[in-house]
Amino acid sequence: MGTFKIEGGHQLKGSIQPQGAKNEALQILCAVLLTPELVTINNIPDIVDVNKLISLLKKLGVKVEQLSRGTYTFQADKLNLEYLESDAFKIDGRGLRGSIMIVGPLLARFGKGYIPKPGGDKIGRRRLDTHFEGLIKLGAKFRYSKEDQFYGVEAEYLTGTYMLLEEASVTGTANIVMAAVLAKGKTTIYNAACEPYLQQLCKMLNRMGAKISGVGSNMLIIDGVESLGGTDHTMLPDMIEIGSWIGLAAMTKSELTITNVSWDDLGVIPNVFRKLGITVEKQGDDIHIPAHTDGYEIQSFIDGSILTISDAPWPGFTPDLLSIILVVATQARGSVLVHQKMFESRLFFVDKLIDMGAKIILCDPHRATVIGHDFKSTLKATTMTSPDIRAGVSLLIAALSAKGTSTIQNIEQIDRGYENIDERLRAIGARIERVE
Ligand SMILES: CC(=O)N[C@H]1[C@@H](OP(=O)(O)OP(=O)(O)OC[C@H]2O[C@@H](n3ccc(=O)[nH]c3=O)[C@H](O)[C@@H]2O)O[C@H](CO)[C@@H](O)[C@@H]1O
Numbered sequence: 001m002g003t004f005k006i007e008g009g010h011q012l013k014g015s016i017q018p019q020g021a022k023n024e025a026l027q028i029l030c031a032v033l034l035t036p037e038l039v040t041i042n043n044i045p046d047i048v049d050v051n052k053l054i055s056l057l058k059k060l061g062v063k064v065e066q067l068s069r070g071t072y073t074f075q076a077d078k079l080n081l082e083y084l085e086s087d088a089f090k091i092d093g094r095g096l097r098g099s100i101m102i103v104g105p106l107l108a109r110f111g112k113g114y115i116p117k118p119g120g121d122k123i124g125r126r127r128l129d130t131h132f133e134g135l136i137k138l139g140a141k142f143r144y145s146k147e148d149q150f151y152g153v154e155a156e157y158l159t160g161t162y163m164l165l166e167e168a169s170v171t172g173t174a175n176i177v178m179a180a181v182l183a184k185g186k187t188t189i190y191n192a193a194c195e196p197y198l199q200q201l202c203k204m205l206n207r208m209g210a211k212i213s214g215v216g217s218n219m220l221i222i223d224g225v226e227s228l229g230g231t232d233h234t235m236l237p238d239m240i241e242i243g244s245w246i247g248l249a250a251m252t253k254s255e256l257t258i259t260n261v262s263w264d265d266l267g268v269i270p271n272v273f274r275k276l277g278i279t280v281e282k283q284g285d286d287i288h289i290p291a292h293t294d295g296y297e298i299q300s301f302i303d304g305s306i307l308t309i310s311d312a313p314w315p316g317f318t319p320d321l322l323s324i325i326l327v328v329a330t331q332a333r334g335s336v337l338v339h340q341k342m343f344e345s346r347l348f349f350v351d352k353l354i355d356m357g358a359k360i361i362l363c364d365p366h367r368a369t370v371i372g373h374d375f376k377s378t379l380k381a382t383t384m385t386s387p388d389i390r391a392g393v394s395l396l397i398a399a400l401s402a403k404g405t406s407t408i409q410n411i412e413q414i415d416r417g418y419e420n421i422d423e424r425l426r427a428i429g430a431r432i433e434r435v436e
C-alpha cells in the first residue's frame with residue numbers, strides 16, 4: 001500500500017498543466033472497439049485506471065502502439081473474443097468503473113458484450129440499470145449471473161428506437177450511444193447525459209462516420225450506419241483536476257496559474273468556487289488564482305440564508321468536486337452546506353478532517369455543514385487513509401495546508417486518476433514524498 005508523506009504549511013507558486021481527462025479517456029478508449037480501422041488518440045493521461053483499460057483492450061486483441069507521451073494508436077481489426085469468457089477478464093473487468101463501456105461497442109459490432117460487475121470508487125450504490133435497459137430497448141437479450149455478478153447482452157442485430165432514460169447516467173449514455181451508432185434505423189435518447197466528455201465522444205463518433213445530432217443537449221438523435229472508420233482525437237483537460245488545483249491554491253494561500261483549461265467546457269465550476277469567495281481569474285485560456293493572503297469569504301444566498309452547494313447532472317455541478325469544495329470551505333470565512341445528492345457514501349471522510357480540527361457537522365450521509373476557520377486556526381497534521389479518489393485528493397489538500405507532517409495511505413486511489421501527482425506538486429513547491 002503506497003503512502004505520501006506531506007510537510008504542510010508552505011505556500012506554493014507557479015503554473016500547473018491539467019492532464020487529459022480521466023473520465024473522457026475511459027469513454028474514448030472503449031470507442032476504438034467500434035471500428036477495424038486505426039484510431040489515434042492524443043492527451044491520454046498516464047493514470048492507473050486508463051492504463052488498466054488499455055491493458056484490457058490489448059488482451060481483447062486490440063493492437064496498441066504508443067507513439068509518444070500521451071499519444072497512442074489503436075486498431076481493433078482482429079479481436080480475441082474468447083478473452084471475454086476467461087477468468088482473467090473477470091479480474092481485469094472488475095478493476096475499474098470505465099470497463100463497463102466496452103459492452104455497448106462489443107454488442108453493436110460483434111453481437112455480444114459481457115462484463116463482470118465493474119469496480120471504481122466505493123462511494124455508494126452504483127447501479128447499471130440505465131445501461132442495460134437501454135441496450136435491451138435496442139433489442140439485446142440480457143442475462144445476469146448473480147453468483148459471479150457477471151452481466152451479458154447478446155443480439156444478432158440492434159434496432160433503433162425511442163427511449164427515455166430513467167436517469168441521465170454518464171457512462172450509461174455513452175454505452176447506449178456506442179451501441180446505437182451501429183443499430184438499424186433511428187434511435188432517440190431523451191434524458192441523455194450531456195457533459196463535455198460525452199460531447200467529445202459524440203463528436204469523435206461523428207468523425208468516424210456516425211450520425212448523431214443534438215450533441216450537448218439531453219436529446220440525442222442517432223441515425224444508425226453500417227460501419228465506422230478511423231479518426232484522430234484529442235482529450236480535453238481534466239475538469240476535476242482543474243477544480244482540485246483551484247481548491248489547492250486557495251487553501252494554501254498560493255498564487256497558481258492553471259494552464260490551457262478549455263474555459264468553455266468548465267460550465268459552472270469556476271462560479272461555484274467564486275461562491276466560496278475564491279478569486280478565479282480568466283487569463284486567455286488559463287485560470288489564475290491570486291494568493292488569498294486575506295482568506296476568502298463564503299457568499300450567502302440573495303435572501304441572506306446559508307449557501308448550499310450541491311451536485312446535479314451536467315450542466316449542474318459535478319459530484320466529483322464536492323469533496324474538494326468541502327475541504328476548501330474548512331478555512332473560509334462563513335458557513336456552507338454541502339449536499340451530495342448522487343452518492344450516499346462520499347462524505348464519510350469528513351471524520352478525518354474533523355480529527356484535523358475542521359468544524360464540520362455531518363448531518364446525514366448526504367449533507368455536511370462546514371463552519372470555516374478563516375485561517376484563525378490551522379488544521380493539524382495527521383495520518384489518514386484515502387477512501388476514494390476525490391476524498392484522497394481533498395485529504396492531500398488538507399495535509400498541504402496543515403502544520404506539520406501528515407501521512408496519507410492507500411494512495412493507489414489517488415493514482416487512479418491523477419498523473420504523477422507528487423512530482424507535479426513538487427514542481428510548484430509542495431513538500432510531498434512517495435514512500436512505499
Ligand atoms: C468513469 C466515469 O465517468 N465516472 C463518472 C460517472 O460515473 P457513472 O456514469 O457511473 O455515474 P452515473 O452518471 O451513472 O450516476 C452517478 C450516480 O448518480 C445518480 N444519478 C445519476 C443521474 C441522475 O440524473 N440522477 C442521479 O441520482 C446515480 O443513481 C448514481 O448513483 O459519472 C458520475 C456522475 O457525474 C461521476 O461521479 C463519475 O466520476
Ligand SMILES: C=C(OP(=O)(O)O)C(=O)O
Binds near residue numbers: 096098119121417
Ligand atoms: C467516482 C469517480 O470515478 P469512477 O467512476 O471511476 O469510480 C471519479 O472520477 O471521481
